[in-house]
Amino acid sequence: MASASEQGGITQSSPGLFDISLIVNGAPQAVRVPARRLLSDCLRHDLRLTGTHVGCEHGVCGACTVLVDGVSVRSCLMLAVTADGARITTVEGLTEPDGTLSAVQQAFADCHGLQCGFCTPGFLTTITAGLAENPDPSPDQAREIIGGNLCRCTGYQNIVQAVLRAAELRREAGLKREAGLTREAGLTPEAGP
Amino acid sequence: MTAMFGEPIARLEDDRLLRGNGAYLDDLGHDALAAAFVRSPHAHARVLGVDVADALDVDGLVAIYTYEDLPGRIAEPLPLLIPHPALTHGRTGYPLASDEVNYVGEPVVMVIARDRYLAEDAAERIMVDYEPLPAVVGVDAALAAEHLVHPDVPGNVAGHLVQSNGDAAAAIAAAPRTLELHLYIERSASTPLEGRGVLARWDTESRRLRIWTSTQTSTGVRAAVAAKLELDLADVDVITPDVGGGFGVKIVHPWPEEVLVPWAARLLRQPVKFTEDRIEHFVASAHERGQRHQVRVGFDDDGRLLGLDVRFWHDNGAYIPYGLIVPIITSTQLLGPYKPGAYRVEFSSLYTNTVIVTPYRGAGRPQGVFVMERTMDAIAAALGLDRTVVRERNFIQPDEMPYDQGLIFQDGRPLIYDSGDYPAVLARLKALAGWDGFEAERAAAAEQGRRLGIGLACYVEGTGVGPYEGAHVVVETSGKVKVATGLTTQGQGHQTVFAQIVADELGVPIGDIEVVTGDTRAFGYAVGTFASRAAVMSGSAVALAARAARAKAIRVAAAALEASPDDLEITGGIVQIKGDPESGIAIGTVAVLSNPLRYAFDEAAQAATQFAGGDIGKPPVADGDEPGIEGREYFSPLRSTFASGMHAVVVETDPLTAEIRIVRYCVVHDCGRLINPRIVEGQIHGGVAQGVGGALYERMAYDETGQLQNASFMDFLMPYVSEVPAGIEIDHLETPSPLNPLGIKGAGEAGVIPGAAVFAAAIEDAEGIAITSMPISPSDLFELRLSRRGDRAV
Numbered sequence: 001m002a003s004a005s006e007q008g009g010i011t012q013s014s015p016g017l018f019d020i021s022l023i024v025n026g027a028p029q030a031v032r033v034p035a036r037r038l039l040s041d042c043l044r045h046d047l048r049l050t051g052t053h054v055g056c057e058h059g060v061c062g063a064c065t066v067l068v069d070g071v072s073v074r075s076c077l078m079l080a081v082t083a084d085g086a087r088i089t090t091v092e093g094l095t096e097p098d099g100t101l102s103a104v105q106q107a108f109a110d111c112h113g114l115q116c117g118f119c120t121p122g123f124l125t126t127i128t129a130g131l132a133e134n135p136d137p138s139p140d141q142a143r144e145i146i147g148g149n150l151c152r153c154t155g156y157q158n159i160v161q162a163v164l165r166a167a168e169l170r171r172e173a174g175l176k177r178e179a180g181l182t183r184e185a186g187l188t189p190e191a192g193p
Numbered sequence: 194m195t196a197m198f199g200e201p202i203a204r205l206e207d208d209r210l211l212r213g214n215g216a217y218l219d220d221l222g223h224d225a226l227a228a229a230f231v232r233s234p235h236a237h238a239r240v241l242g243v244d245v246a247d248a249l250d251v252d253g254l255v256a257i258y259t260y261e262d263l264p265g266r267i268a269e270p271l272p273l274l275i276p277h278p279a280l281t282h283g284r285t286g287y288p289l290a291s292d293e294v295n296y297v298g299e300p301v302v303m304v305i306a307r308d309r310y311l312a313e314d315a316a317e318r319i320m321v322d323y324e325p326l327p328a329v330v331g332v333d334a335a336l337a338a339e340h341l342v343h344p345d346v347p348g349n350v351a352g353h354l355v356q357s358n359g360d361a362a363a364a365i366a367a368a369p370r371t372l373e374l375h376l377y378i379e380r381s382a383s384t385p386l387e388g389r390g391v392l393a394r395w396d397t398e399s400r401r402l403r404i405w406t407s408t409q410t411s412t413g414v415r416a417a418v419a420a421k422l423e424l425d426l427a428d429v430d431v432i433t434p435d436v437g438g439g440f441g442v443k444i445v446h447p448w449p450e451e452v453l454v455p456w457a458a459r460l461l462r463q464p465v466k467f468t469e470d471r472i473e474h475f476v477a478s479a480h481e482r483g484q485r486h487q488v489r490v491g492f493d494d495d496g497r498l499l500g501l502d503v504r505f506w507h508d509n510g511a512y513i514p515y516g517l518i519v520p521i522i523t524s525t526q527l528l529g530p531y532k533p534g535a536y537r538v539e540f541s542s543l544y545t546n547t548v549i550v551t552p553y554r555g556a557g558r559p560q561g562v563f564v565m566e567r568t569m570d571a572i573a574a575a576l577g578l579d580r581t582v583v584r585e586r587n588f589i590q591p592d593e594m595p596y597d598q599g600l601i602f603q604d605g606r607p608l609i610y611d612s613g614d615y616p617a618v619l620a621r622l623k624a625l626a627g628w629d630g631f632e633a634e635r636a637a638a639a640e641q642g643r644r645l646g647i648g649l650a651c652y653v654e655g656t657g658v659g660p661y662e663g664a665h666v667v668v669e670t671s672g673k674v675k676v677a678t679g680l681t682t683q684g685q686g687h688q689t690v691f692a693q694i695v696a697d698e699l700g701v702p703i704g705d706i707e708v709v710t711g712d713t714r715a716f717g718y719a720v721g722t723f724a725s726r727a728a729v730m731s732g733s734a735v736a737l738a739a740r741a742a743r744a745k746a747i748r749v750a751a752a753a754l755e756a757s758p759d760d761l762e763i764t765g766g767i768v769q770i771k772g773d774p775e776s777g778i779a780i781g782t783v784a785v786l787s788n789p790l791r792y793a794f795d796e797a798a799q800a801a802t803q804f805a806g807g808d809i810g811k812p813p814v815a816d817g818d819e820p821g822i823e824g825r826e827y828f829s830p831l832r833s834t835f836a837s838g839m840h841a842v843v844v845e846t847d848p849l850t851a852e853i854r855i856v857r858y859c860v861v862h863d864c865g866r867l868i869n870p871r872i873v874e875g876q877i878h879g880g881v882a883q884g885v886g887g888a889l890y891e892r893m894a895y896d897e898t899g900q901l902q903n904a905s906f907m908d909f910l911m912p913y914v915s916e917v918p919a920g921i922e923i924d925h926l927e928t929p930s931p932l933n934p935l936g937i938k939g940a941g942e943a944g945v946i947p948g949a950a951v952f953a954a955a956i957e958d959a960e961g962i963a964i965t966s967m968p969i970s971p972s973d974l975f976e977l978r979l980s981r982r983g984d985r986a987v
């Protein structure tokens with residue numbers, strides 16, 4: 001086994017076990033894991049964040065998708081040790097600070113975008129990243145955003161609707177936030193389009 | 194208060210699931226020991242010996258079990274769940290293979306270790322010595338019976354059944370025109386996104402067993418495991434956690450793992466968990482659909498059916514725990530909305546050295562509809578008639594309902610359609626799909642070098658099969674209403690639709706209602722979730738239980754208000770004299786009053802204590818009465834209800850690459866009264882996507898040695914969003930069922946049923962090549978084109 005310094009800062013605490021630190025949904029976490037432990041298992045079983053689901057364990061279904069430093073990643077294809085030092089967002093971390101559902105979550109509820117709910121966390125994280133990149137997707141782009149995730153229940157119809165609805169909710173929230181900021185600054189809000 | 198029944202309200206279960214707070218099987222039991230299995234790499238082999246020596250020094254190993262270790266009833270074959278007189282050679286597997294394995298994936302050794310990684314480490318080091326035997330793969334090999342799957346089953350025939358209504362042979366012989374068709378459908382599978390899984394905990398102090406399992410029938414698992422472990426039912430709880438999809442595969446029980454994991458938990462006095470991985474789900478759960486069919490049909494010059502004779506061969510895999518249900522459904526439901534004239538059907542169910550076959554959404558109907566609708570299209574082609582005209586001429590008419598098809602259905606009861614209006618469904622479908630304008634559309638596309646085709650397919654689906662379901666409704670003193678029914682949920686929105694029913698029946702706000710399903714602690718008598726039966730069976734039972742609770746609440750409130758029960762109503766959770774909100778008592782208070790108390794537990798409860806009054810001339814609980822506002826009722830219908838529908842699809846086939854693109858997909862659906870149209874549409878969407886998968890992409894690629902070549906999501910092509918239509922146009926007709934209090938029929942399976950038939954029809958229409966085998970891939974279509982051109986190079 002390589003020494004701690006050779007592992008790029010990961011300390012090997014006892015034979016085969018490594019101490020890593022992650023920032024998960026904003027909270028720092030220290031975990032001791034074997035080198036082969038998948039990030040998905042680390043999140044689910046070590047940190048007990050079971051919202052991240054495992055549908056295939058070979059990188060095809062997308063149920064295990066989490067955001068690693070803001071980028072959507074299949075946590076079944078990443079070793080926990082390689083995530084050392086990363087900021088990770090799981091489905092549990094998507095809600096607003098006050099506990100209300102995020103725009104993407106709310107859109108799924110509004111559009112009946114889930115049935116059994118097993119694939120849902122992976123869609124929610126994927127779409128969250130997708131809308132950060134493209135806040136105003138066309139229906140075709142909405143389909144592209146979810147193009148790599150499998151769902152066996154919904155036939156995707158309402159998930160596509162949910163992507164579009166989430167974009168709409170985000171725009172509305174953005175406008176409200178802007179209006180609030182303008183008022184706070186004592187400025188007269190300009191008439192909207 | 195507006196009625197909830199029929200409203201497309203948002204689901205009550207979603208908030209929890211959207212926050213990642215669902216609790217699926219593998220989200221439970223973090224401290225449990227993990228089970229992993231050594232599975233057979235051979236489709237057919239004798240097991241000569243198991244050598245575990247190398248595995249013993251794996252760190253974290255707890256136990257290794259082989260067949261030799263299994264005691265008592267656990268060492269016996271798994272139950273044959275649905276016996277039938279025609280199932281003359283029923284065989285089931287052992288929880289762990291004894292001396293023979295019959296499919297790749299069959300469990301041979303169970304390993305228990307501290308976690309799954311370690312259990313797999315140990316499993317990998319276990320050496321099993323096999324003597325390979327010739328494998329029987331596919332219907333044709335089974336039928337040829339050159340080799341036998343089970344040496345004591347001649348011809349590989351598990352069962353053989355003939356049903357008839359009239360003299361089909363004579364009718365066909367006398368018919369002015371006849372046709373013969375050979376039709377084939379390959380295997381596919383339910384493939385829920387969450388595989389199987391079971392967690393068991395033995396409580397050493399109370400000597401009770403608690404099982405969580407990802408199942409479609411918690412009461413079924415409870416009875417089966419209690420029998421295997423020789424425990425009283427009262428000492429076993431089975432809880433269905435959130436389930437990540439079922440689609441049929443999870444109705445099978447007990448799986449080998451469902452027997453072994455609880456057994457090991459009791460033996461080791463530690464919780465044990467098994468979570469199936471994806472490859473295991475492909476090779477060790479269940480498939481469906483594989484059938485070969487031969488049709489002879491006689492008809493007149495107008496296309497009216499005179500006689501229909503269908504023979505088919507069903508591939509049931511290595512064992513047959515679920516009996517003959519799938520082929521029985523094919524043999525009866527293929528009749529669809531038609532009067533077949535004289536009918537005879539004969540099938541054999543055949544063993545092969547492949548994983549078992551059990552119902553997958555649609556359960557034999559997709560094959561049956563494929564057979565009947567291909568036949569209808571062939572008749573139309575033979576006579577040069579419009580395909581809808583031939584169908585119209587053979588429809589059962591609304592005034593002929595109830596219609597007796599003269600056969601016995603999958604529930605052992607006569608196949609009698611309760612209601613339906615097939616001409617109306619077809620009229621709507623033609624309008625929705627633009628059937629009459631299609632030739633112009635086709636011509637316009639052809640001008641641009643594009644090749645279009647349209648197809649339609651009709652089905653009738655027996656739903657809501659018995660024997661029964663029950664429900665319990667109780668009003669808490671807080672006014673909250675707890676509803677329990679025993680069947681299970683896999684994403685159908687049962688919490689929402691049952692709450693909608695209770696809200697209306699009881700007159701309480703929907704937000705005060707909590708529904709529990711699939712937990713034997715909450716409701717112990719149930720059958721399970723299959724055959725689109727949950728809404729019909731449990732929905733009806735829930736309605737009846739809520740009515741009973743309502744009657745009781747009215748009676749208790751009437752005494753308190755000194756009013757006649759007939760003058761009372763319940764609205765918004767308040768029991769009041771009709772139209773007089775001033776008189777109202779909250780239903781929670783009525784619950785307090787219904788339970789004469791000695792001890793007040795809070796201020797409201799004081800009203801029910803012994804010194805608070807009441808008629809001292811009567812016992813506090815009247816003869817024959819009970820405390821509490823509760824209802825417990827069962828619903829057991831005479832027969833199944835029959836939903837119906839028709840789909841149409843327009844496809845475009847690429848003249849060069851043979852790629853098949855969906856231009857539009859239309860559904861007209863009649864499942865009786867809709868409880869929640871949004872949820873019903875969701876069911877249709879999901880079903881249609883599975884129909885697309887089954888028609889164009891999904892197949893189980895077994896090679897001739899019985900190895901499944903595509904046991905992963907990389908190779909088994911389950912549709913992504915890019916494979917399903919961008920929009921599914923849906924129209925509903927609501928023909929109420931007379932067989933239940935709510936007039937509903939099931940909706941869960943409908944979307945998938947006409948999939949193979951409708952795509953075959955549309956592709957045939959686009960290409961002018963007979964499509965007789967499904968699924969069809971672009972390369973299959975390309976080959977068909979080549980063979981039609983007589984192998985000329987393109």
Ligand code: FES
Nearest residue numbers: 055057059062076
């Ligand atoms: S579980 Fe990671 S992609 Fe399927």
Ligand code: FES
Nearest residue numbers: 115119151152153
């Ligand atoms: S909602 Fe069940 S897999 Fe998507």
